[in-house]
Amino acid sequence: MLGTAIRAESAQQGVSQVNGNVDVMCFFQENILTELQESNMSVRPMVKATAIKFVSTFRNQFSKDHVKSLMPLLIAHLSADSVVVHTYAAAAIEKILTSKEDGPSGKKQNRFVGADIQPFLESLFTGLFGIVDKQDLNENEYVMKCVMRTLNTSKDDIMQVTQIVLDKLTSALGRVAKNPRNPHYNHYLFESIAVLVRAVCSKDPSHTASFENLLFPPFQTVLQMDVAEFTPYVFQVLAQLLEYRPADAGLGDAYTGLFAPLLTPTLWERRGNVPALTRLIQAYLGKGAAEIAANNHLVGILGVFQKLVASRGTEVSAFELLGSIIQCVPPEAIQPCLKDLFQILLMKLQQSKTPRYARLISDFFALFVGKFGSQAYFDQLNAIQPGLGLMLLTQVWVPRLSTDLPVRMDAKTQVVGLTKILCDTPALLTDDNTKQVWAGAFFGAMTIITNPDSHIGTAFASGDDVDDAEIGYDANYSRLYFATRPVIDPFPEVQDPAIALAQSLGQLSASQPGKIQPLVQTGLRDDPKLSSKLAELQTRANVQI
Numbered sequence: 001m002l003g004t005a006i007r008a009e010s011a012q013q014g015v016s017q018v019n020g021n022v023d024v025m026c027f028f029q030e031n032i033l034t035e036l037q038e039s040n041m042s043v044r045p046m047v048k049a050t051a052i053k054f055v056s057t058f059r060n061q062f063s064k065d066h067v068k069s070l071m072p073l074l075i076a077h078l079s080a081d082s083v084v085v086h087t088y089a090a091a092a093i094e095k096i097l098t099s100k101e102d103g104p105s106g107k108k109q110n111r112f113v114g115a116d117i118q119p120f121l122e123s124l125f126t127g128l129f130g131i132v133d134k135q136d137l138n139e140n141e142y143v144m145k146c147v148m149r150t151l152n153t154s155k156d157d158i159m160q161v162t163q164i165v166l167d168k169l170t171s172a173l174g175r176v177a178k179n180p181r182n183p184h185y186n187h188y189l190f191e192s193i194a195v196l197v198r199a200v201c202s203k204d205p206s207h208t209a210s211f212e213n214l215l216f217p218p219f220q221t222v223l224q225m226d227v228a229e230f231t232p233y234v235f236q237v238l239a240q241l242l243e244y245r246p247a248d249a250g251l252g253d254a255y256t257g258l259f260a261p262l263l264t265p266t267l268w269e270r271r272g273n274v275p276a277l278t279r280l281i282q283a284y285l286g287k288g289a290a291e292i293a294a295n296n297h298l299v300g301i302l303g304v305f306q307k308l309v310a311s312r313g314t315e316v317s318a319f320e321l322l323g324s325i326i327q328c329v330p331p332e333a334i335q336p337c338l339k340d341l342f343q344i345l346l347m348k349l350q351q352s353k354t355p356r357y358a359r360l361i362s363d364f365f366a367l368f369v370g371k372f373g374s375q376a377y378f379d380q381l382n383a384i385q386p387g388l389g390l391m392l393l394t395q396v397w398v399p400r401l402s403t404d405l406p407v408r409m410d411a412k413t414q415v416v417g418l419t420k421i422l423c424d425t426p427a428l429l430t431d432d433n434t435k436q437v438w439a440g441a442f443f444g445a446m447t448i449i450t451n452p453d454s455h456i457g458t459a460f461a462s463g464d465d466v467d468d469a470e471i472g473y474d475a476n477y478s479r480l481y482f483a484t485r486p487v488i489d490p491f492p493e494v495q496d497p498a499i500a501l502a503q504s505l506g507q508l509s510a511s512q513p514g515k516i517q518p519l520v521q522t523g524l525r526d527d528p529k530l531s532s533k534l535a536e537l538q539t540r541a542n543v544q545i
Helices: 024-037 045-057 064-079 083-097 114-132 141-178 183-201 205-223 231-244 252-262 263-269 271-294 300-308 314-326 331-351 355-372 376-382 388-403 408-423 432-450 497-511 516-524 528-541
Strands: 006-010 012-018 100-102 108-110
Touching: 024 045, 024 064, 045 064, 045 083, 064 083, 064 114, 064 183, 083 141, 083 388, 100 231, 108 355, 114 141, 114 528, 141 183, 141 205, 183 205, 183 231, 205 231, 205 314, 231 252, 231 271, 231 331, 252 271, 263 271, 271 300, 271 314, 271 331, 300 331, 314 331, 314 355, 331 355, 331 376, 355 376, 355 388, 355 408, 376 388, 376 408, 388 432, 408 432, 408 497, 432 497, 516 528
Parallel strands: none
Antiparallel strands: 006 012, 100 108
């Protein structure tokens, strides 16, 4: 039946087209429904599993109301002793919760939302955790994946069962930490914890204290036992909790006591720890950079950065850490370290000028200029070698923009940094050579602004639009999707970087009559798209260049 009825099917979204000659709904009513309604879960387990599989496979062919009417029947099968039956039931419910339908704008949206699943929460969690709590065969990845998906779908409605669910999850964590066996189950377990933290604490940060009280004991056990499979997960959830702490709560004694051991070199030797530890240190800096600097931990963090940037395998994490240092640490605390920091960066650039490193270091330059000003950039580099700032601008920074255009928040950072280079650096207007550099930097900024793929200043898609390919165990590093670090705008005061560029150019032109217009024309390179965009920006900013 299944084979002849299906015309098009995907692993993610089930059957999208059926054979018009096969009446799927009639077959369901006559052969499947009665089996699902059988209350004795011990009879015909393989037939029951097949019936559940039918509902899962053809879930898109059922109306939403029909599926909702079937939900109690599927939940009932979670109580079956047969592993196959309750696994199929959990998998079917999870797939139903990820099914999509066309939204008002034509974009796919989740078919089921919190209000749809809310009436079933108590019975659903009772059935799922009844399996998780079993003595044997309890590490069922399909069941834990269903827990994760139910929590994510429930969102605001999860408040009513938060305490019970968290107790169950921490108990499960305590059991598996003693002998981790199923990495996929473990991954969905931590994703479930992360989505619960996000759903509750994003609405009310005061709840972080309750989560910390429940999660710190098992987390400390994991760290003390050095459970290699779990430590990256623990670091990510700790970072998530730290970020959700109330703004006036500071780091607190528990986090403060944990910080120094996190800088231990041996922890960073394990490659799977690096992204998670970086994420955690970033959370510390975001919540208490001044406190960290006051406790003389900044040198230790920079030591970690130096270790990470030395390896191609960890250089991305190095620059993520460096970005948080530049954005969060008070300028007076970081100032004494800047010379050594720049020397470390330049040594790596000299040894390995790869396209990726050119992108990373030029994005750092833009961030640094945006935060500290163009003069600080030139002063730091020229103190190392006269003319070095200009040389890096012409040989590394600007050339990168013609081959590897930044997008989203990196694009905004670049435009903000380049605006200060263009408009706050009088030395670039002194001779023909520096004027060519100015024109090249202007061309780079306008190219970013006119790039239709840049999406300047936007963050990535939210977790509601995630598919299974993005949530799952990875042997190298298992990123917790629901604990992902939110994208932070380093320049929230700049609403529209393109308009800010036009306004700054207008001010510069007014202060340097007759000098800027020829440079702008050189930078536009007779490109009609760039010229048209600049004219539009001038109109919107109400300036004349």
